[in-house]
Amino acid sequence: MAFEPPAGSRAAVAIVGGGFSGTLLALKLAAARPEGRVLLIEPSNRPGRGLAYGACAPSHLLNVPVARMEVGLTPTFADWLAAHGGMDEALAESGGDMAAAFAPRALWGRYLADQLAAARASGAVTVLRGEAVRMLDAPRRGLVLRDGREVEAETVVLATGNLPPRPPLPADHWLQDDPAFVVDPWDRTALEGLDPDAPVLLIGTGLTMVDIALKLTEDGHRGPMVAVSRRGLLPRAHRYGGAWPTFLAPHLPAGPAVLSRIIRAEIRKAVAEGQPWQRVIDAVRPYIGRIWAEWTPADRSRFLRHQRARWDVFRHRMAPRIAAGIETLTAEGRLTVKGGRLRDWRRDGDRLAITLHPRGGGAAETLAAARVINCTGPRSDLKGLEVPLFADLARRGLIAPDALGLGLETADCAVLSARGEASTWLHAVGPLTRPAWWEITAVPEIAAQVDGLAHVLARDVDHAPALATVFLDLGAGI
Numbered sequence: 001m002a003f004e005p006p007a008g009s010r011a012a013v014a015i016v017g018g019g020f021s022g023t024l025l026a027l028k029l030a031a032a033r034p035e036g037r038v039l040l041i042e043p044s045n046r047p048g049r050g051l052a053y054g055a056c057a058p059s060h061l062l063n064v065p066v067a068r069m070e071v072g073l074t075p076t077f078a079d080w081l082a083a084h085g086g087m088d089e090a091l092a093e094s095g096g097d098m099a100a101a102f103a104p105r106a107l108w109g110r111y112l113a114d115q116l117a118a119a120r121a122s123g124a125v126t127v128l129r130g131e132a133v134r135m136l137d138a139p140r141r142g143l144v145l146r147d148g149r150e151v152e153a154e155t156v157v158l159a160t161g162n163l164p165p166r167p168p169l170p171a172d173h174w175l176q177d178d179p180a181f182v183v184d185p186w187d188r189t190a191l192e193g194l195d196p197d198a199p200v201l202l203i204g205t206g207l208t209m210v211d212i213a214l215k216l217t218e219d220g221h222r223g224p225m226v227a228v229s230r231r232g233l234l235p236r237a238h239r240y241g242g243a244w245p246t247f248l249a250p251h252l253p254a255g256p257a258v259l260s261r262i263i264r265a266e267i268r269k270a271v272a273e274g275q276p277w278q279r280v281i282d283a284v285r286p287y288i289g290r291i292w293a294e295w296t297p298a299d300r301s302r303f304l305r306h307q308r309a310r311w312d313v314f315r316h317r318m319a320p321r322i323a324a325g326i327e328t329l330t331a332e333g334r335l336t337v338k339g340g341r342l343r344d345w346r347r348d349g350d351r352l353a354i355t356l357h358p359r360g361g362g363a364a365e366t367l368a369a370a371r372v373i374n375c376t377g378p379r380s381d382l383k384g385l386e387v388p389l390f391a392d393l394a395r396r397g398l399i400a401p402d403a404l405g406l407g408l409e410t411a412d413c414a415v416l417s418a419r420g421e422a423s424t425w426l427h428a429v430g431p432l433t434r435p436a437w438w439e440i441t442a443v444p445e446i447a448a449q450v451d452g453l454a455h456v457l458a459r460d461v462d463h464a465p466a467l468a469t470v471f472l473d474l475g476a477g478i
Contacts, residue, residue, distance in 0.1 A: 011037045011038070011039040011126075011142075011151065011152065011153040011154070012029075012033070012036035012038065012153070012154050012155065013029055013036065013037075013038050013039065013153060013154065013155045013156075013157060013457055014041060014142060014143060014153035014155070014156050014157070015038070015039065015040050015041065015156075015157045015159050016041050016132045016143065016156065016157065016159060016160060016389065017041070017042065017158070017161055017430075018040050018041070018042025018044070018047035018048060018116075018127065019042075019048075019049070019159070019160075019161040020112065020161070020430075020446065021159040021161055021429045021430030021431075021446055021450060022040060022042070022159030022160075022161075022429075023047065023048045023112050023115075024071055024446070024447060024450045025157060025159060025429060025453065025454060026038050026040045026116070026119065027073060027115055027116065027119055027125070028072075028451060028454035029454050029457060030119050030124035030125050031124075032454050032455060032458035033457075033458035033459075034124065036458065037126070038125045038126070039125075039126050039127075039128060039151060039153065040126070040127045040128070041127075041128045041130060041131075041132050041143065041145070041151070042127060042128075042129065042130075043129065043130060043131040045129060046113065047113070047116055047127050047129075048109065048112040048113035048114075048115070048117075049109035049110075049112060049113055057211075057215045057218055058104060058106065058218070059214045059215065059217075059218050059322075060106070060214070061090075061102045061103065061105060061319040062103050062104075062105055062108055062319065062443075063102075063207070063238075063316065063317060063318070063442070064443065064444065065094070065099060065101060065102055065238075066078050066081065066101050066102075066103055067099035068443065068444050069103070069108060069443055071447040071450075071451075072447070072451065077103075077108070077111055078098050078099065080111050081103060081107065081111075082098065084107070084110070086104065086107055087101060087103060090102055090103055090104070090321075093320060093321055094240070100240060102238070102319035102320070102321065102322075128145070128149070128151065130145035130146060130147055130149060131145060131146045131388075131389075132144070132145055132146075132151075132389050133146045133388035133389055133392070134389060134392035135156075135389075135392060135393065135398070136150060136152065140152060141154065141155075141156065141425055142156065143156060143389075146388075154425065155425050155426075155427065155457060156425065156426050156427070157426075157427045157428065157429060157453075157457075158389075158408070158415070158426070158427070158428040158429075158432055159428070159429050159430055160430075161430055161431060162378030162379075162431050162441070163378055163379040163380065163382075163385065163387075163431075164183075164378070164379060165183065165184055165208075165374050165375075165376055165377060165379055166376065166381070167181075167374060168203055168374060168376050169345075174345075175372070178347075178352070180352055180369070180370060180371055181352075181372045181374075182372065182373040182374060183374050184374070185211075185212050185373050185374060185375055190373065191216065191219060191371075194221065194370065195223070195370060196220050196221050196222050196223065198223045198369075198370035198371065199223050199224045199225075199226070199367075199368050199369050199370055200216065200221070200224070200225045200226070200369060200370065200371050200372075200373065201225075201226050201228065201352075201354065201367055201369035201371070201372045202225060202226065202227040202228070202373050202375045203227075203228060203229075203342070203372065203373065203375055203376055204228075204229050204374070204375035204376040204377060205227045205228070205229040205231075205232060205234055205337050206229070206235060206312060206375070206376075206377055207235055207316055207318070207377075208375040208376070208377050209227045209375040210235060210318060210322060210326055212373055213225055213227065213326065213329060213335055214322065214325055214326070217325075217329065217334070222334075223370075224333070224334060224335075224336070225334060225335045225336070226335075226336045226337075226338060226367055226369075227335065227336070227337045227375070228337075228338045228339070228342060228356060228367075229309075229339060230309070230339060230341065231309050231310075231339050232337055232338050232339025232340070233309055233310065233313045233339075234313065234326070234337055235312075235313045235316055235317055235318050236313055236314055236317050236318070236323075237317055237318050237319075237320055237322075237323030238278060238317045238318065238319055238320055238323075239276040239320070240320075241276065242270075242276040242278070242279045243275070243279055244270055244275055244279035244280050244282070244283045245283065246283045246286065246287070247262075247266055247283060248262070248283075248284060248287045252287065252290065252291065252294065253291075253294040253295075255295070255299050255302075256295070256302050256303040256306070256307055257302075259291065260307055263281075266280050266283075267280045277314075278317065281314050281315055285439070288438060288439045289437055289438070292436075292437065292438040293436075297404070300404060301404060304404060316442075338356060338358065339358065339359035339360075340356045340357050340358040341356070341357045341359075342355070342356055342357075342367075343355045343356075343364075348368065350370065351368045351370055352368070352369045352370075352372060353366055353368055354366070354367045354368075354369065354372075355367075380405060380406050380407050380431065380434060381401070381405030381406075382394075382399075382401040382405075382407065382408065383401050383405065394418075397417055397418040397419065398415065398417055398418075398423070398426060399415055399416075399417070399418070400417060400418050402435035404435065406434040406435045406438075407431060407432045407433060407434040407435050408428050408432045408435065409435055409436070410427075410428055410432075410433045410436050411436070412456075413427045413428060413429060413433060413452075413456075414426070414427055415427060415428050427453060427457075429446065429449055429453060430446050430449075433449070437449070
C-alpha cells in the first residue's frame with residue numbers, strides 16, 4: 001500500500017516529525033525548491049506545534065524574546081503577533097518593544113501552524129498523519145508507516161525533536177507502575193485527579209519543573225510543591241539591556257575547567273562594571289559549536305559530569321515574568337527547591353514517602369507526596385529506547401548513537417552509520433544532532449541549522465554554507 005505524492009510517484013524529501021524542526025525545514029525547502037515534493041510525516045493532528053509549543057499553558061512563555069524567534073518566514077513573527085494580539089502583558093513588561101518581548105509559547109505554535117497551513121494550501125508541502133515505524137527495504141528509499149502505507153523518497157530527514165523523558169528510576173522499580181508516579185509531565189492526564197491541597201514532588205529543578213509548577217498553580221493547586229535535583233539549581237532569569245564584547249577567541253582551544261574559570265572571571269568583571277552577567281553568557285554563544293568540536297571525548301565527558309548543570313541554569317534562562325512567578329511561589333513557601341538524592345521509596349497510606357539525603361550531608365528527611373512528577377527533561381540517550389523507527393534504523397546499522405548518550409552521530413546533518421560512514425540520503429536536524437553540535441535545542445540554533453540543510457538539500461550551492469559555520473553571530477540578545 002503505497003502513498004503517491006500529488007506531483008509524482010516519489011517525494012523529493014520526506015521529513016519525519018512535524019514539530020518546530022521538521023516544520024521549519026519543510027517550509028524552507030518549499031521556498032528554496034518550489035518544484036520539489038516535500039512530505040511531512042507527523043502522528044498528531046496538530047502539525048507545526050510539536051510538544052514544546054502544543055502542550056503548553058497560557059502561563060508558559062518563550063525563553064528568548066521575539067527578535068530571536070525570527071526564522072526568515074513571511075510574515076515575520078513580530079508582524080504576525082501585531083496582527084493577532086495576545087501580547088498586552090508581554091509588551092507592558094518590555095516597555096512596548098515587540099522585539100524584546102517574551103511571547104506566550106502557544107502563540108509561536110499558532111504562528112508555525114498558520115505558516116504550515118498556507119504551505120499545504122498552496123501544495124508546496126504535503127502532510128501525512130501517521131507514525132513512521134521502519135525504513136523501506138533496499139534498494140528502495142523511504143519509510144513505512146504504522147498503518148502500512150509506504151512512502152518513497154529521495155531523501156529522508158529525521159526531525160523527531162526531543163524524546164520523552166527517561167524515568168529517573170531503575171526499569172524494574174515498583175514505582176514505575178504506581179498511578180501516583182508521572183513519567184511524562186506533558187501527558188494530558190499527568191495532573192488529573194490531583195487533590196488541590198495535596199503535596200507534590202517534582203523530580204528536577206530545571207525549566208520543565210518551572211513549567212509544571214506554574215501549570216499546577218494556574219490550575220488552582222494550593223498544596224506544597226517540593227522540587228529536588230542533585231544540586232538544587234534553579235534556572236536564572238533573563239535581564240534586559242547591557243552589552244558585552246566577545247572574549248573567548250584568544251583563549252581557544254581550551255578545556256572545560258579553563259573555560260569555566262575564564263567565563264567566571266568575565267562575569268565578575270561585567271558585574272563590577274554594572275553590566276548584566278547574562279550578556280557574558282550571550283557573548284559565549286557564538287563559540288559553543290567550535291568549542292564542542294575541539295573538545296576531546298574526555299573533555300566532553302568531564303563537562304557533562306561536572307559543569308553541565310551549572311551551564312544549563314545560566315544558559316537556559318527564564319523570561320522575567322516566569323522568574324517572578326517562581327520567586328513568588330518560593331517566597332510564599334508553596335514551592336521549595338532542594339538539592340540531594342532521593343532514596344527509599346515506599347507507600348504510606350494514600351501517600352508516597354521518600355527519603356531525601358541532602359546535598360552536602362546533614363540529616364535525611366522524609367518527603368510525602370500524593371503525586372510524583374518526572375521533570376528531569378527530555379531524554380537524549382537512544383540506547384535501549386524502543387521507538388520502532390530508531391530500533392529499525394539501529395538493526396540495519398544505519399544510525400550510530402553516540403557514546404555519551406546525547407543522540408545520533410552526524411556529519412553536517414548527514415547521519416553516520418554504525419560503520420562511521422556519512423549517509424548520502426539520510427539526515428537529521430534538531431536535538432537528535434546534539435553529539436555534533438551540543439547546543440541544538442533552542443530556536444536560533446535550530447533555525448540556523450535547518451536553513452543551512454535546506455540549501456544543501458535544494459542543491460542551492462550559491463547559498464549553501466558549511467554547516468559547521470552556521471552558528472556564528474548567535475549571541476546577541478539571546
